[in-house]
Amino acid sequence: MSESEILREILDIYEKYNPFFNYLILEARRKIIPYLHQVEFTARTMLRRPLRTLIADEIGLGKTITALVVLRKMWKLGIVKKILILVPRILVRQWIMELRRMGFDRWIKRIERNTINYLVYEGFSDGVYVASMDLVKREPYFQYVKKIDWDIIIIDEVHRLGKDTERFRKLGEGLVGSFPDRHALFLSATPHRGDPEDYISRLRILDPYLLSGRNLDNIKFYSLTHNVLIFRRSKIDVNDLYEGRKIFTDCQLEAIVTSATEEEQEYHTLLIRFLRTKVSEFYEKIGREAKALGLLTALIFKRASSSPYAAMRTMENMLRKRAEFLRQIESKMVSLEEYEEEASSIANAIFGLSFDDYSDYYEDVSLEPDEVLNRFAAKCSIFLSEEDEKTLRRLSDLAKKISENDSRLKTVKLLVKAYLEQGRKVIVFSEYKDTVNYVYNSLVNELGKDAVVRMTSDEVGDERKFISIRRRFEKDSQCKVMVATDVASEGLNLQVASVVINYEIPWSPIKLEQRMGRVWRLGQTRDVIINTIFIAVENDKDVLDIIYRKLIAMGRSVGIRKPLVGEEAIFIDMKSKQIPLQLVEVSRNKKKKKFSEHTLITEYLLGGREALNEMVEAIIRTINRLKEDLRRYNIFPMIDKTMLRKFIKDCTGFNDSQEVFNVLEKLLKTVLNNAKRRGLKLEYDYNKDRLIIIARGGTPIGIEDPVTAYRYIKKILEYLSSKTRRKVPYIVAYEDIDADLYIYKTSIVLVDKQGNENILYSEPVGVLIDKDGLKIVRGSELLNLICRAINRFAFEVDEYRYDLNEDDKLRILSMVKEFGQELMRKVSLDFWRYRDKLSRYYWRDRRDNWAPDLRTCTARTGNLIGIIKFTSEREAEKERTIDPLTRKRIELKAMRISLNYEKNAGREAIDVSDKEHFDILSRDPNTGEVRYIEVKGHAGPSMVAELSEEEYRVALEKGEKYWLYIVYNVETDNPQLTAIRNPIKNMKVIVKERKTYCFKPYG
Template sequence: KTLDFLAEHSELPSGWYIGSIDTLKQAEYISILEKNDWDAIVVDEAHKLGLIGRDPNLRWENLGKIIRKKKDAVLILLSATPHKGKANDYLSRVALIDPSLLEVTNVGALDKVFDKPDYYQRTHNIIVFRRNKEDVNNVYELKEIFKPCNMLAVLIEPEEEESELLKNVTDLAVTYLGRYYSYMMQTTGWKAGKIQSILALLRTIIIKRGLSSPQALVKTFSKLVEKRGRYIELLEQGYSPEEAEEKIAQELEDYSRKLDELLTGDIGEYESELDEEFDRLASRFDKFLDESFREKLEATVDIAKRILAGEIRDSKLETLKRILRLVYQSSELPEEFKDLSGGKVIIFTEFKDTAYYLHKKLLEWAEKELGNRDAVKIFTSDNRSEIEAIKKWLAGKGERILITTDVAGEGLNLQHANILVNYEITWSPVRLEQRIGRVWRYGQRRTTYVFNLFLADALEREVAEVVFSKLYGISISLGKLEPIVGEKIFLSTIKNELLEHALEDRTVGGFIPVELEFKDKKVTLSEMRIIELVTKSAKAFVNAFIAALKKLVREIKLKRIYPSSVEAGRVRNDLRYLTGFEDASEAMEAARNIVLLISEFINAEIEEREEKILLKLKDGKIIDISKKSPETILTAILQNFEVDCVKYFVFKSDKKELFALSEVEISVAEEVRYREPVGISADFETKKLKVWRGKQLLEKLQELLTQALPVDEVYGLEDFLNQIPQITIAANSTYIQDEAREGILKIIENVRKYEDVKKLLRGRSFFFHENPRIKINEPKFIFLSSALLPEAGIVLSNEVWDWTEDESIPIVMNYEGLKGREASRVSGFEHFDVKSVKRDEEGSIIDERIIEVKTKLGKSLSVGLKREEYELARELSDKYWIYLVYGIKTYKPVILAIRNPIKRLLFQKKVAVERREEYFFNP
């Protein structure tokens, strides 16, 4: 339906378009993407666009083609693991940012040209930027945006019969298959690599299905023991025994490659659940299993069936229930686990049948113990169409327990939950990181808890105590929770990276090795290979993995592939030069102060809450302003308040100065790329000039506006106003020297250095790196100091005060004439002083002013209206003007003209009783 809609539009309507990488890489979507011009392209999980060996995968080929073609679009690639241990794979993504690299060599050979420290170093903070969760908290935002993540290993003491089941699974996967290799070499005549691949697949099936749940074990192991499998099926179709064996072997090899990618964590291309894939595979092993193997499988199935029948306690399921009680029924928790209480829980399993098994059992538990069946839901490929309903349910209030699989959960962000349970062993670090990342992400307001469940016997105990302890640092015994859960619990706290404890170095992260040296052999790392290596020797695997990790760290540091860790001072300094603000909190505080200033101007009540500001106006209207970001505050102001375009403001000051509010434009290649407001202050006495930006600018405006008089027209200060063009030119030079040199010009210089290094490697220039054009435009608002206003040229006594009107009226009449208006004095018979009109060529009135003239002997900015004048001003609104006249009896008087003063000025009513003495003669 979506595709049909998109196909109907040759040019898509403007807006944001969001789609998964694996959907958009398809040919029918690629053609739609190609037809449209894009302003920006943002790719999340960008590490999925890369190489397989030296050949690009389909995502890089198809989406990369669009990216390279739309060179004018802003491109942002996002990844938590940008480097997977292969230089050419990493550089293939760099080449999407800078396609000119592909003009030097093909994508598979980029490492032969650009895998050099000098090149990598020049990419830092130009096309490659890096920050981790601690950087966000401690450097950029200065608050705890990302809470910690607690990884827990729960070692569950199994029942006696469960221990027998675990031992059987381990024996089948390790001892039996070890003997089986020699048997197959003797009986099949196949090459060693083919046999190893088939046995690795069988080992994976046995371990992953056997250790998932009794439901999964019964289903798959029953298929393994069936004597009427794929081999018999092929014989019945007319294949010879040799042909049937060869065909099955080829099918298993093909499945092995497919599952390898699927199990490693890259599941976006596949719709089938893992148990469906495994069950299809199980029937293909019928020819290769002897009677002793089948007997062991059957004995294991019998134990699992007894667990399902309730004859044997399912220890892992019961421990899961105790964890849920801890979340929803425990009133007293240790301080570091307070965020467990009342949290929302995600239970991840690799298999759909295990998910249904858990769903059935937990529904019964929730109804009995919580009195709420709606607390538990399942999300698999079967009900993927319900994703929006699941999201809404998860975001709601109350107990929430979601059971899901990786295939269904792909792309489902789960930050509303803060408790994750991995029901089976998560063998792949990539898969584990993906799962944690769905919960421990931006928007998570609680500490995250990741429970990894292990039955403390045989293979599972070894994985917990060796692999999870060493790789993820889960080694701190947690005695506080053990009495509540009833099992041994171990803890580690993660600040940034999943593997930071193994690495013992938090300065470098964002990668997971893809190959390692194991017993003098180079081994490509996949989940099936991890299982194989761990079953051979968990300790040797961990040592090899950590060695590969540290080797990769050394290489990344030596080649300077990643930017170095950021320093708070440097970041704030750079931001200050680029934006005028040192950090987001400074910008937020400035925006908040604007709201406070507005409330003061309009005499509104203000109520501040954690996430919003409420303005209560005099008419009862309430304006709700979100504090999500500075932008949301400014947007709310523009949406809720009328824009008043008064150009001049006069503020109280003893200094002869001027302040102009303007806008600077920075143009690159004749296109304006950046604008920001700037203030220019000029002191006419000291001849000093200053440019104001960001925080300082808003603070200055707040200071000026609280003591300023808004004025529509100014007459008589031309000597100062005429200097504004020269002041603006001088300010432009100051801005370039004091601000842009350490901001935008510094970035351009670093781009130039990047292009110079690339040129040495035969690369063609791609990024624009000429100096931009920087221009401060004509000021939009002018603030004039009251010190610029003239005082009256004479001192008048109280007895002749009324005569000052006679001195001011001619000044006003002259001004009106200069502006092409016809003015007449009406103060003798009206409650105002001058009526002025402007006519068009046909004599029709196009502008009419009712003017109240106020004479100012000093430099005061106060404005007073009598009751009759106030009522008239309110009635006439935009037709009513106040002219403040300064400097009567001087050679250069000044007029400040204010339109609609009732709207512009916050008048306060004052009632006074005046005592007057009069002397008169009566003949």
Template structure:
């Protein structure tokens, strides 16, 4: 026996009489009074009469398949949106209804008294019911609201991100989410934005509430950089660095930290690893520079690095692992297979046959190449660059200095070797001096003067706190390595490295001082680079890279003397994040020259304002050059990038550098050629790939005691090994997943114009008035009615909304229309509310089709987690075939002030046939994109329309 209820059902609830156990007489609540006792007015459909009853006389009349809303109270709003009744039950004499809510994917048992029966799209369409006088316009707005929400969910286009995602980055996130599996190796070419792809993926997973606990493991020098970029670009300020922002002394403390960045070399150590393994499981673990996780196979035995063991241990503590590296193969098949085994331990046996079955990479490795990346219109994103090498003519004085310096270096290296372990610091200082000399005469001069002062006891002691700051900086970010090397030259021993060092220093300093007055490298920089650029365009902006602060200060002095003190900005390792941001903002706004050390080699993007770069010195590590160029040569660059490389090939070390880059260039050209044809668009991909594989530091260190010919041989050997590794990698990667325009062809094309069309359209039914439009349609001044003011919680009626991120950042009074905007949130909420209407309408404007039905298709993984959602509008093409997301839908959504079409839509048989055709089309789409890891989750119909003038066509088909 069901207990007599005293709860009052809401208006719209479906009921039967308490004593009607067979539920023969079905009714709906049409009115409620809260008198004492409360009364409920019910209209009985089967009896065709209305009567007043007490709540206890009623029980649930809801049936399976009914569309419902759940109302929190008589005056409350729908708590979970629209739902569908699945079943009923009685628990402890209390009657409940199981409702599935498609938007959230939740299935909830609810008291029937809080449910209101509604008519969903399917029901209304089959019955031919149209909404009110402006139903066509409301249907457009309702459909557009869904389209925009999914567009944002899948691309981040409306999110408050400080980025504009590339199509290939968006596609990668789509592909991974759609796969139903988050275990992937992302192997994009250098410079294509693995950080952005990771941030987009994390943002999408957070939006779906699929992840909470995230562990991101990077090389020590990249922890701070990752933290900065996730905060700056994605607003993810909750990531903390283990060992720097917090420490763990007891395992239970891990519960306090859900988003953690850690150094792989710190976490691999036993003490830290033991604590880490006692943390709560992670929703996802991400390894950057994953090629450092090495495991080699020798026969049937394995030799694993500590880093690999760290990853293997964590594999058991997470369902999902993401590996990031541009060079996962490195010519070592066993190490590459080991990485894949981390992702899919269950496929270990299958991976043993990787060489014979490389197609298995299709569902575990994703790779984009610069040469292949295009926008959605098929245009190549990277427009190319021009590189010009400028050789500095050497003077006799400079040649004399180089000979004297080489003699000094040889003495230093020899002394270091003789002293064994204690002499390693001497060899390090000698190497730094060589790099400083290749950078500028000013940098080596200052270093030599500091060394002499050190020997003469004239150099003031450096405070311990400065040592600590420098050490911390170097450990946090590898970009500051050069500046840290320069700093170390101030901390050398006060004893001579070798007998007679002071005498040699005096001679070197004397020559260097004179060379500063005849710095031909500086003269070439100013007279053959900067001044011609300024002559062509006095407002041109130029980015200048140098590895060392001494060189940067030398260039700053020269530019200030030539162009004034307010034209040049600096970026270097002494500046914190806010100072670097301010320098970049000033450069883009007012200044013309930005002088940067490697601190700006990553993490700053200047393509919007600058396309000319000068490398005042060439780094020993070619990968640094790739990273420097990446500041300008990236998506959004409207001009061809121009790069000037300055060097002095007549000095010994720079002669070796020239050999390295010349040979590297030739290898790149060879690898970027297909048959007899050279593919220029592939050149930069290959250069980055080879640069990341080649190890030249030891070669250059040995060069001081070897002949040029032997050094050239060593460089050739290193390049040959790198080329072989790249070739093997290339063969395998022909089978991996990557950017595919074809894969996205059935997606509706949406852009910012649709956002404007939605916002402008919603202003009409809500009574919002546009007072003014300025800044080339980027800023709208609006006036809100009192009802909207109350709903959004503002006391001001006038506001200015903005559609341009850069413009919004310059003014506090502009409301950027992104997902954090309270007004946009209100517009979406209003358009998607059931009572807004627009579910069905008779419309005009869609040629060649008698009807259109719009839906949301959803897929889930094998654990029931929603992994993919997409918009699907179905209509008939000219041949009478069902078509999904025709281009005409995208155009129709932009046409405002839609008028209702006047014709009869009540032919139920015809409507039901139309619906079945639409259902067949979306089910086919659901099935075609399903895999063993991605299964259909359902269809939610969001609108249905009859198109004027086309109804008769259907009957003849």
């Protein structure tokens, strides 16, 4: 059916190129709903060749999905075939899962130690290669990878490519910076970490044409990078500026303070005194911080503060191994210097900026830090005296007693029960596998095994077990609690849960932010609660007062209330517009010091509450200075809501996802009605204003999102549409307007040096011609017109004379081309401004081959997709009032046009109107086809044809050989001819009282 073919071709073009439709991925294992900030990125970059940019959205805004949607589009269009994705090792699984979700299954290849030889032998055939960034930076892997002609390289957590690091030199400069025409997508939620040169160095990788030796740390440069090199949006932006509704729910941090037992008071007092004494003794003797001993005290502190079980594991291991390592030192099998070097490595990794840093450093060991820390703690037991050994034994004994009446664990269990009664799902996080096992076993005893799952490296290491646990937590209503380590859950998006409980205290705001991001993200439907449990002991209170009330609550409202359990709850409202910043260094006393959890813990153990407070004050001052720099230099984009909305509408044809959904829902209803007329047994109904499809004998299907609506439109169109297209479809619709709609495919093309044209973008564009003139229609307006045409479908024109006069043709084609040129200008304006102004400032070499560029890119008006004629009863009434002389003249003109049409078609035609009850007898000398033609002429655009009783009898008798030629607009400069075969079969017939037969559109 022609009306279905027009719609199908339009939707096919949208699916390939329109930024909204790019997200309606029917083969996706889980539906992807397009959000405006993602659509904006796709729209602003849709003409870029090469595409080289950084997606720097906050945690939870769907950066991975955005990148993969763009990648899938480029893959489907044949732009990229060899794809390299470099990520921290801990994220490899997540990326593979998301690639599978997008339908890349059979193309995914993993670069690992056990696959590299085969991949090299195979020659790295087309596909999507996923690898740990720290594996690829090593030899010989880097040399193998560097030789491949990659079409695109995607790097997640790109802030890890710090200036002057091996990652930067090899992965950044070696694979991306050295290939300026290669596509590259960078991702990072923390692109700027306090060092402008570090940040700019990564922008230089993306744009190698930035000239060296230029100071780019200024507002002019940063402003020009917005929406060109960097895209940065926050949760507040999405809610207030993009969607105008609460996409991201509210989130509150609650620090819950619970009372401590006598054993817990003694345990923490003895622990702090012991560790502080060890650090102070060394510092007084040597005059500097001991790396190995400093790390030992920090890890004992963290493990002992995590859970009594983790404390016992570490302390008992140290006591058991101390004698063995002392012998190794005495026999000089190992040196203290080796311990110091190892301590630096562990401190940088495990106590670094985020909990997953160590997994890349320790590529060969277990994912969890427990093993590394316990092994190192055992080595460092040589620093302990006999008296220290006694203290450790006392601490271990106290930990054992505490485990029998653990205040923190009791509080967590009560909290979990309270949240389960509210119908929530809960994640309990710990850094350590030992603590996860301890909490998991206790919760299983309390709630039963069906209610609790565990996620540690043991589960992650088994693919089937991992998928089973994740699916169980997401889908099983009985499974309500997950107890997980940070590293095992990294990359998991767990929006099904709305509560996070930090079992031990995270000293780093970044770690807290990452945990929040597991649940407070796109798709979360409930307000999020983040609990951290504090015991009423001195060190917990110090951390609560200094780190939580000051550092984490920066600029946010803080309150106190009675908690569900415990003594009190200090809550922090996370709706603040401040974006957490990830610092590399802290300025203190005119000196710069590396910022990490290790730094904070060491400061606390050395100088107590006062020293920790001074350090936090220095961190806050540094963050405030950085925020001021970000604001003053306009480093991240400021978003204007009005301009944003206008850009989206101008560049896509749609206002937002809701409008796309509304149009698709209307289209679905339209094609359902059309399918029913064609015999497809489908019904539909509404439930609470939501469309429901009902197949006979099937389950009702609710249409609740644009993906589902689009899926069923495509299925129905496949049933309705012809497999082969013989000509441009022309349909007539009976409506309350009189207009012609010509639908063209317009494209923006890149012309290479050889003159070959590569399509950057295509779009269906309608030109509506009515009494007011010519008008471009597109997007939602075009689809709504097509809905009207299908709903009021009258008939399909089998043949027609598409013969606009030269002026009209030129105007139509010019309008479509001008639309394409203007679209290119709107999409590319920021990109053109960036290249032009930086070249004028002499900060950038203008000699690049990047597109879009006015010298190499232009709009092209492509093929005609279809013609829709809207006709009304008004025009038919006008025709009936025409005087007989004018009527005769119109009929003669219509006959001449029809005879001429037959002649041009190679058929032999004669006028028989004076002796037969039809007007023209036509015969094709080549095929022998005979046509019995009735001609009806109209002064205006009416498409009604009235037949006498005798004429109707001939039409009935001749059947498929009978043709009705309607020639309309006869009295204009641009008469049109439409030919309908067997009109009795293909048009609606109304019998008039005077027994004439009137063929007219369905009404």
